[in-house]
Amino acid sequence: MKLVSAALSLVLSSALPALAHDIPVDVAKSPPAGAFKAVSSLVKLPDFLPGMGQLFVDPASLPAGPFLAYDHDGNLVSTIYMLPIKDLNPDKSFDDLAAPGGNVDHVSVYYNAGHPGVEEPHAHVVLWHVAKADEARVAK
Template sequence: MRIIVPLVFAAFATAGMAWADTASTTAPPAAPFAQVSKLVALPDFIPGLGTLYVDPASLPAGPFLAYDHDGKLSATVYMVPLDDLKNGSGFNDLPLGEDRVTSVDIYYNAGHPGVEKPHAHVVLYHDAGARDRLAQ
Protein backbone atom coordinates (compact mmCIF):
# COMPACT_ATOMS: atom_id res chain seq x y z
CA MET A 1 0.00 0.00 0.00
CA ARG A 2 2.96 2.35 0.53
CA ILE A 3 3.64 2.30 -3.21
CA ILE A 4 0.03 2.97 -4.18
CA VAL A 5 -0.40 6.22 -2.21
CA PRO A 6 2.48 8.05 -3.99
CA LEU A 7 1.16 6.77 -7.33
CA VAL A 8 -2.28 8.17 -6.53
CA PHE A 9 -0.79 11.55 -5.59
CA ALA A 10 1.26 11.59 -8.80
CA ALA A 11 -1.80 10.80 -10.88
CA PHE A 12 -3.73 13.73 -9.41
CA ALA A 13 -0.89 16.22 -9.35
CA THR A 14 -1.52 16.97 -13.01
CA ALA A 15 -5.33 17.07 -12.80
CA GLY A 16 -6.78 19.48 -15.35
CA MET A 17 -8.00 22.68 -13.74
CA ALA A 18 -9.83 24.21 -16.72
CA TRP A 19 -12.82 21.88 -16.38
CA ALA A 20 -13.55 23.37 -12.95
CA ASP A 21 -14.78 26.52 -14.68
CA THR A 22 -17.59 24.59 -16.38
CA ALA A 23 -18.67 22.24 -13.56
CA SER A 24 -21.85 23.19 -11.76
CA THR A 25 -21.38 24.41 -8.19
CA THR A 26 -25.01 23.49 -7.51
CA ALA A 27 -26.79 20.21 -8.17
CA PRO A 28 -27.66 18.86 -10.59
CA PRO A 29 -24.77 19.33 -12.99
CA ALA A 30 -25.49 19.38 -16.73
CA ALA A 31 -25.29 16.35 -19.01
CA PRO A 32 -23.38 14.15 -19.47
CA PHE A 33 -23.38 13.91 -15.64
CA ALA A 34 -25.98 11.61 -14.14
CA GLN A 35 -26.90 10.95 -10.54
CA VAL A 36 -25.08 7.79 -9.46
CA SER A 37 -28.09 6.50 -7.50
CA LYS A 38 -30.08 6.50 -10.76
CA LEU A 39 -27.38 4.42 -12.50
CA VAL A 40 -26.64 1.78 -9.83
CA ALA A 41 -28.13 0.50 -6.57
CA LEU A 42 -26.75 3.12 -4.17
CA PRO A 43 -28.59 5.59 -1.92
CA ASP A 44 -29.27 9.14 -3.15
CA PHE A 45 -27.05 10.52 -0.35
CA ILE A 46 -24.07 8.49 0.84
CA PRO A 47 -22.81 9.60 4.27
CA GLY A 48 -19.22 10.77 3.82
CA LEU A 49 -19.60 11.32 0.07
CA GLY A 50 -22.93 13.10 -0.39
CA THR A 51 -25.07 12.98 -3.52
CA LEU A 52 -22.83 11.82 -6.34
CA TYR A 53 -22.97 12.62 -10.05
CA VAL A 54 -20.68 11.14 -12.70
CA ASP A 55 -20.24 11.15 -16.44
CA PRO A 56 -20.68 7.39 -17.11
CA ALA A 57 -17.99 7.58 -19.82
CA SER A 58 -15.42 8.54 -17.14
CA LEU A 59 -15.86 5.36 -15.10
CA PRO A 60 -14.31 3.87 -13.13
CA ALA A 61 -12.11 6.75 -11.92
CA GLY A 62 -14.52 9.62 -12.43
CA PRO A 63 -14.51 12.42 -11.37
CA PHE A 64 -17.61 12.07 -9.24
CA LEU A 65 -19.09 15.40 -8.20
CA ALA A 66 -20.19 15.28 -4.55
CA TYR A 67 -22.98 17.59 -3.41
CA ASP A 68 -24.21 18.22 0.14
CA HIS A 69 -27.89 18.13 1.24
CA ASP A 70 -28.34 21.73 0.05
CA GLY A 71 -27.02 20.91 -3.43
CA LYS A 72 -23.67 22.67 -2.96
CA LEU A 73 -20.65 21.14 -4.71
CA SER A 74 -18.50 20.09 -1.77
CA ALA A 75 -15.97 17.62 -3.15
CA THR A 76 -14.56 15.96 -6.23
CA VAL A 77 -14.13 12.21 -5.76
CA TYR A 78 -12.04 9.74 -7.74
CA MET A 79 -12.43 5.98 -7.40
CA VAL A 80 -9.17 4.50 -8.61
CA PRO A 81 -8.99 0.69 -9.06
CA LEU A 82 -5.98 -0.65 -7.16
CA ASP A 83 -5.33 -3.38 -9.76
CA ASP A 84 -5.01 -0.75 -12.47
CA LEU A 85 -2.41 1.14 -10.44
CA LYS A 86 -0.56 -2.05 -9.54
CA ASN A 87 -0.43 -2.99 -13.22
CA GLY A 88 1.05 0.36 -14.19
CA SER A 89 -2.01 2.19 -15.48
CA GLY A 90 -2.17 5.89 -14.79
CA PHE A 91 -5.09 8.24 -14.48
CA ASN A 92 -3.81 11.53 -15.85
CA ASP A 93 -5.34 14.94 -16.43
CA LEU A 94 -8.44 14.16 -14.38
CA PRO A 95 -10.58 17.27 -14.07
CA LEU A 96 -11.68 18.92 -10.84
CA GLY A 97 -15.22 19.92 -9.95
CA GLU A 98 -13.81 23.13 -8.48
CA ASP A 99 -10.23 24.37 -8.52
CA ARG A 100 -10.19 25.26 -4.81
CA VAL A 101 -9.16 22.27 -2.69
CA THR A 102 -8.79 22.67 1.08
CA SER A 103 -7.99 19.08 2.03
CA VAL A 104 -7.74 15.56 0.61
CA ASP A 105 -8.71 12.16 2.04
CA ILE A 106 -7.57 8.86 0.53
CA TYR A 107 -8.98 5.58 1.74
CA TYR A 108 -9.58 1.98 0.69
CA ASN A 109 -12.92 0.67 -0.55
CA ALA A 110 -13.51 -3.04 -1.22
CA GLY A 111 -15.94 -2.28 -4.04
CA HIS A 112 -19.58 -1.30 -4.48
CA PRO A 113 -22.15 -1.05 -7.28
CA GLY A 114 -20.68 0.97 -10.12
CA VAL A 115 -17.04 0.39 -9.14
CA GLU A 116 -16.97 -3.26 -8.11
CA LYS A 117 -13.20 -3.78 -7.92
CA PRO A 118 -11.22 -2.80 -4.81
CA HIS A 119 -10.22 0.83 -5.22
CA ALA A 120 -8.98 3.93 -3.48
CA HIS A 121 -11.37 6.79 -2.87
CA VAL A 122 -9.57 10.09 -3.34
CA VAL A 123 -11.77 12.87 -1.99
CA LEU A 124 -10.81 16.50 -2.68
CA TYR A 125 -12.82 18.80 -0.40
CA HIS A 126 -13.57 22.24 -1.78
CA ASP A 127 -14.05 24.20 1.45
CA ALA A 128 -13.37 23.89 5.18
CA GLY A 129 -16.89 22.72 6.08
CA ALA A 130 -17.33 20.24 3.22
CA ARG A 131 -16.31 17.08 5.12
CA ASP A 132 -18.82 17.82 7.88
CA ARG A 133 -21.66 18.59 5.43
CA LEU A 134 -21.06 15.36 3.52
CA ALA A 135 -20.85 13.26 6.70
CA GLN A 136 -24.45 13.89 7.72
Template sequence: MLIRTVLTASALALAAVPVQAQSVEKAPPGGAYKKVSELVKLPDFLPGMGTLYVDPKTLPAGPFLAYDHDSRLASTIYMIPVEDIQGQKKFDNLKTAGGTVDHVDMYYNAGHPGVEKPHYHVVLWHVSKADEARVAK
Protein backbone atom coordinates in the same frame (compact mmCIF):
# COMPACT_ATOMS: atom_id res chain seq x y z
CA MET B 1 4.81 1.47 -0.14
CA LEU B 2 4.82 1.96 -3.91
CA ILE B 3 1.02 2.28 -3.94
CA ARG B 4 1.12 4.93 -1.21
CA THR B 5 3.77 6.92 -3.11
CA VAL B 6 1.81 6.72 -6.37
CA LEU B 7 -1.44 7.73 -4.66
CA THR B 8 0.15 10.65 -2.85
CA ALA B 9 1.74 11.95 -6.05
CA SER B 10 -1.55 11.53 -7.91
CA ALA B 11 -3.48 13.43 -5.27
CA LEU B 12 -1.02 16.31 -5.31
CA ALA B 13 -1.19 16.48 -9.09
CA LEU B 14 -4.99 16.41 -9.02
CA ALA B 15 -5.12 19.27 -6.56
CA ALA B 16 -3.33 21.52 -9.02
CA VAL B 17 -5.54 20.80 -12.05
CA PRO B 18 -7.53 23.77 -13.41
CA VAL B 19 -11.30 24.12 -13.28
CA GLN B 20 -13.52 22.88 -16.09
CA ALA B 21 -15.52 25.57 -17.87
CA GLN B 22 -18.91 24.05 -17.05
CA SER B 23 -20.63 25.40 -13.91
CA VAL B 24 -21.25 22.61 -11.41
CA GLU B 25 -21.47 24.55 -8.16
CA LYS B 26 -25.13 23.54 -7.65
CA ALA B 27 -26.78 20.16 -8.29
CA PRO B 28 -27.80 18.84 -10.61
CA PRO B 29 -24.80 19.51 -12.83
CA GLY B 30 -25.44 19.88 -16.53
CA GLY B 31 -24.04 18.05 -19.49
CA ALA B 32 -23.63 14.28 -19.42
CA TYR B 33 -23.62 13.98 -15.61
CA LYS B 34 -26.18 11.52 -14.21
CA LYS B 35 -27.21 10.91 -10.60
CA VAL B 36 -25.33 7.81 -9.45
CA SER B 37 -28.34 6.50 -7.51
CA GLU B 38 -30.25 6.37 -10.80
CA LEU B 39 -27.47 4.36 -12.47
CA VAL B 40 -26.75 1.78 -9.75
CA LYS B 41 -28.38 0.55 -6.56
CA LEU B 42 -27.11 3.15 -4.07
CA PRO B 43 -28.96 5.65 -1.89
CA ASP B 44 -29.42 9.23 -3.15
CA PHE B 45 -27.20 10.54 -0.33
CA LEU B 46 -24.15 8.66 0.95
CA PRO B 47 -23.01 9.79 4.41
CA GLY B 48 -19.45 11.06 4.19
CA MET B 49 -19.70 11.62 0.45
CA GLY B 50 -23.01 13.28 -0.38
CA THR B 51 -25.19 13.01 -3.48
CA LEU B 52 -23.05 11.79 -6.35
CA TYR B 53 -23.20 12.55 -10.07
CA VAL B 54 -20.99 11.08 -12.80
CA ASP B 55 -20.69 11.04 -16.57
CA PRO B 56 -21.18 7.29 -17.21
CA LYS B 57 -18.53 7.37 -19.99
CA THR B 58 -15.86 8.14 -17.36
CA LEU B 59 -16.49 5.05 -15.19
CA PRO B 60 -14.95 3.60 -13.17
CA ALA B 61 -12.56 6.46 -12.35
CA GLY B 62 -14.91 9.44 -12.68
CA PRO B 63 -14.82 12.31 -11.72
CA PHE B 64 -17.80 11.97 -9.41
CA LEU B 65 -19.26 15.27 -8.24
CA ALA B 66 -20.40 15.17 -4.62
CA TYR B 67 -23.07 17.55 -3.29
CA ASP B 68 -24.30 18.34 0.23
CA HIS B 69 -27.95 18.37 1.40
CA ASP B 70 -28.32 21.93 0.05
CA SER B 71 -27.17 20.84 -3.44
CA ARG B 72 -23.82 22.67 -3.07
CA LEU B 73 -20.69 21.04 -4.47
CA ALA B 74 -18.52 19.68 -1.65
CA SER B 75 -15.95 17.55 -3.47
CA THR B 76 -14.77 15.90 -6.66
CA ILE B 77 -14.03 12.21 -6.23
CA TYR B 78 -12.01 9.81 -8.34
CA MET B 79 -12.36 6.05 -7.78
CA ILE B 80 -9.12 4.52 -8.98
CA PRO B 81 -9.04 0.69 -9.21
CA VAL B 82 -6.21 -0.92 -7.25
CA GLU B 83 -5.41 -3.12 -10.26
CA ASP B 84 -4.84 0.01 -12.36
CA ILE B 85 -2.44 1.40 -9.77
CA GLN B 86 -0.60 -1.92 -9.51
CA GLY B 87 -0.51 -2.11 -13.32
CA GLN B 88 1.00 1.38 -13.35
CA LYS B 89 -1.82 2.67 -15.55
CA LYS B 90 -1.45 6.32 -16.39
CA PHE B 91 -4.36 8.67 -15.65
CA ASP B 92 -3.82 11.80 -17.75
CA ASN B 93 -5.70 15.07 -17.65
CA LEU B 94 -7.77 14.37 -14.53
CA LYS B 95 -9.80 17.46 -13.75
CA THR B 96 -11.57 18.91 -10.78
CA ALA B 97 -14.90 20.38 -11.74
CA GLY B 98 -15.34 22.52 -8.65
CA GLY B 99 -12.53 25.02 -8.73
CA THR B 100 -10.34 25.55 -5.70
CA VAL B 101 -9.25 22.44 -3.82
CA ASP B 102 -8.93 23.00 -0.08
CA HIS B 103 -7.46 19.60 0.77
CA VAL B 104 -7.21 16.01 -0.51
CA ASP B 105 -8.12 12.72 1.19
CA MET B 106 -7.46 9.20 -0.09
CA TYR B 107 -8.83 5.98 1.27
CA TYR B 108 -9.28 2.36 0.27
CA ASN B 109 -12.68 0.88 -0.62
CA ALA B 110 -13.24 -2.85 -1.15
CA GLY B 111 -15.90 -2.17 -3.78
CA HIS B 112 -19.55 -1.11 -4.03
CA PRO B 113 -22.30 -0.95 -6.67
CA GLY B 114 -21.00 0.92 -9.69
CA VAL B 115 -17.32 0.32 -8.86
CA GLU B 116 -17.26 -3.29 -7.68
CA LYS B 117 -13.51 -3.85 -7.78
CA PRO B 118 -11.24 -2.74 -4.91
CA HIS B 119 -10.24 0.88 -5.45
CA TYR B 120 -9.06 4.07 -3.80
CA HIS B 121 -11.25 7.11 -3.37
CA VAL B 122 -9.25 10.24 -4.12
CA VAL B 123 -11.37 13.05 -2.67
CA LEU B 124 -10.62 16.61 -3.75
CA TRP B 125 -12.45 18.71 -1.17
CA HIS B 126 -13.74 22.09 -2.32
CA VAL B 127 -14.73 22.93 1.26
CA SER B 128 -12.68 23.25 4.44
CA LYS B 129 -12.07 20.29 6.73
CA ALA B 130 -14.65 21.74 9.13
CA ASP B 131 -17.21 22.04 6.32
CA GLU B 132 -16.90 18.33 5.48
CA ALA B 133 -19.68 17.97 8.08
CA ARG B 134 -22.05 19.14 5.31
CA VAL B 135 -21.93 15.59 3.95
CA ALA B 136 -21.30 13.65 7.18
CA LYS B 137 -24.94 12.65 7.76
Protein backbone atom coordinates in the same frame (compact mmCIF):
# COMPACT_ATOMS: atom_id res chain seq x y z
CA MET C 1 1.66 0.32 -0.23
CA LYS C 2 4.61 2.48 -1.35
CA LEU C 3 3.49 1.90 -4.92
CA VAL C 4 -0.06 3.04 -4.08
CA SER C 5 1.30 6.16 -2.36
CA ALA C 6 3.56 6.94 -5.30
CA ALA C 7 0.72 6.47 -7.79
CA LEU C 8 -1.63 8.69 -5.80
CA SER C 9 1.07 11.34 -5.48
CA LEU C 10 1.44 11.32 -9.25
CA VAL C 11 -2.31 11.60 -9.75
CA LEU C 12 -2.60 14.48 -7.32
CA SER C 13 0.45 16.35 -8.56
CA SER C 14 -0.91 16.29 -12.10
CA ALA C 15 -4.46 17.24 -11.07
CA LEU C 16 -3.93 19.92 -8.45
CA PRO C 17 -2.40 22.66 -10.64
CA ALA C 18 -5.59 22.63 -12.71
CA LEU C 19 -7.61 23.29 -9.57
CA ALA C 20 -6.36 26.81 -8.88
CA HIS C 21 -9.64 28.47 -9.82
CA ASP C 22 -13.11 28.97 -8.38
CA ILE C 23 -15.81 26.32 -8.72
CA PRO C 24 -17.29 26.64 -12.22
CA VAL C 25 -20.94 27.69 -12.31
CA ASP C 26 -22.01 24.58 -14.25
CA VAL C 27 -21.04 22.26 -11.36
CA ALA C 28 -21.38 24.51 -8.29
CA LYS C 29 -25.00 23.44 -7.67
CA SER C 30 -26.77 20.12 -8.05
CA PRO C 31 -27.55 18.83 -10.61
CA PRO C 32 -24.39 19.59 -12.59
CA ALA C 33 -24.58 20.46 -16.28
CA GLY C 34 -23.40 18.28 -19.13
CA ALA C 35 -23.21 14.49 -19.19
CA PHE C 36 -23.27 14.07 -15.40
CA LYS C 37 -25.96 11.70 -14.10
CA ALA C 38 -27.05 10.96 -10.52
CA VAL C 39 -25.21 7.81 -9.45
CA SER C 40 -28.44 6.62 -7.79
CA SER C 41 -30.08 6.61 -11.24
CA LEU C 42 -27.30 4.38 -12.64
CA VAL C 43 -26.83 1.79 -9.86
CA LYS C 44 -28.67 0.62 -6.78
CA LEU C 45 -27.46 3.18 -4.23
CA PRO C 46 -29.33 5.76 -2.16
CA ASP C 47 -29.60 9.35 -3.46
CA PHE C 48 -27.45 10.57 -0.53
CA LEU C 49 -24.52 8.60 0.88
CA PRO C 50 -23.50 9.63 4.42
CA GLY C 51 -19.87 10.77 4.36
CA MET C 52 -19.94 11.42 0.63
CA GLY C 53 -23.16 13.22 -0.26
CA GLN C 54 -25.26 13.07 -3.42
CA LEU C 55 -23.04 11.79 -6.21
CA PHE C 56 -23.06 12.58 -9.93
CA VAL C 57 -20.80 11.07 -12.61
CA ASP C 58 -20.42 11.08 -16.37
CA PRO C 59 -20.95 7.34 -17.11
CA ALA C 60 -18.27 7.51 -19.83
CA SER C 61 -15.66 8.32 -17.15
CA LEU C 62 -16.21 5.16 -15.09
CA PRO C 63 -14.70 3.60 -13.09
CA ALA C 64 -12.36 6.44 -12.05
CA GLY C 65 -14.72 9.40 -12.39
CA PRO C 66 -14.67 12.26 -11.43
CA PHE C 67 -17.69 11.92 -9.17
CA LEU C 68 -19.13 15.24 -8.02
CA ALA C 69 -20.42 15.19 -4.42
CA TYR C 70 -23.09 17.59 -3.14
CA ASP C 71 -24.47 18.37 0.33
CA HIS C 72 -28.17 18.34 1.29
CA ASP C 73 -28.54 21.92 -0.03
CA GLY C 74 -27.16 20.98 -3.45
CA ASN C 75 -23.77 22.68 -2.96
CA LEU C 76 -20.64 21.00 -4.32
CA VAL C 77 -18.41 19.81 -1.47
CA SER C 78 -15.94 17.46 -3.17
CA THR C 79 -14.71 15.79 -6.33
CA ILE C 80 -14.02 12.07 -5.88
CA TYR C 81 -11.94 9.69 -7.96
CA MET C 82 -12.34 5.93 -7.49
CA LEU C 83 -9.11 4.37 -8.70
CA PRO C 84 -9.07 0.55 -9.01
CA ILE C 85 -6.34 -0.94 -6.80
CA LYS C 86 -5.37 -3.37 -9.59
CA ASP C 87 -4.57 -0.35 -11.80
CA LEU C 88 -2.23 1.30 -9.30
CA ASN C 89 0.89 -0.25 -10.78
CA PRO C 90 3.84 0.76 -13.01
CA ASP C 91 1.95 -0.26 -16.18
CA LYS C 92 -1.02 2.07 -15.66
CA SER C 93 -1.37 5.79 -15.10
CA PHE C 94 -4.26 8.17 -14.61
CA ASP C 95 -3.20 11.15 -16.70
CA ASP C 96 -5.13 14.31 -17.46
CA LEU C 97 -7.84 13.69 -14.87
CA ALA C 98 -10.52 16.35 -15.18
CA ALA C 99 -10.90 18.56 -12.13
CA PRO C 100 -14.30 20.19 -12.53
CA GLY C 101 -14.75 21.15 -8.88
CA GLY C 102 -12.38 24.11 -8.63
CA ASN C 103 -10.32 25.07 -5.57
CA VAL C 104 -9.19 22.26 -3.26
CA ASP C 105 -8.95 22.89 0.49
CA HIS C 106 -7.58 19.44 1.39
CA VAL C 107 -7.38 15.85 0.10
CA SER C 108 -8.43 12.54 1.67
CA VAL C 109 -7.40 9.11 0.35
CA TYR C 110 -8.84 5.86 1.60
CA TYR C 111 -9.41 2.24 0.59
CA ASN C 112 -12.84 0.89 -0.39
CA ALA C 113 -13.51 -2.84 -0.88
CA GLY C 114 -16.11 -2.14 -3.58
CA HIS C 115 -19.76 -1.10 -3.89
CA PRO C 116 -22.46 -0.95 -6.58
CA GLY C 117 -21.09 0.88 -9.60
CA VAL C 118 -17.43 0.28 -8.71
CA GLU C 119 -17.47 -3.31 -7.44
CA GLU C 120 -13.75 -3.98 -7.39
CA PRO C 121 -11.44 -2.78 -4.59
CA HIS C 122 -10.38 0.82 -5.18
CA ALA C 123 -8.95 3.93 -3.58
CA HIS C 124 -11.15 6.96 -3.04
CA VAL C 125 -9.23 10.16 -3.73
CA VAL C 126 -11.40 12.96 -2.36
CA LEU C 127 -10.60 16.53 -3.36
CA TRP C 128 -12.49 18.58 -0.77
CA HIS C 129 -13.70 21.98 -1.94
CA VAL C 130 -14.76 22.92 1.61
CA ALA C 131 -12.81 23.30 4.85
CA LYS C 132 -12.27 20.19 7.02
CA ALA C 133 -14.92 21.41 9.49
CA ASP C 134 -17.46 21.62 6.64
CA GLU C 135 -17.13 17.93 5.78
CA ALA C 136 -19.94 17.51 8.32
CA ARG C 137 -22.30 18.84 5.63
CA VAL C 138 -22.28 15.33 4.14
CA ALA C 139 -21.81 13.32 7.36
CA LYS C 140 -25.52 12.42 7.73
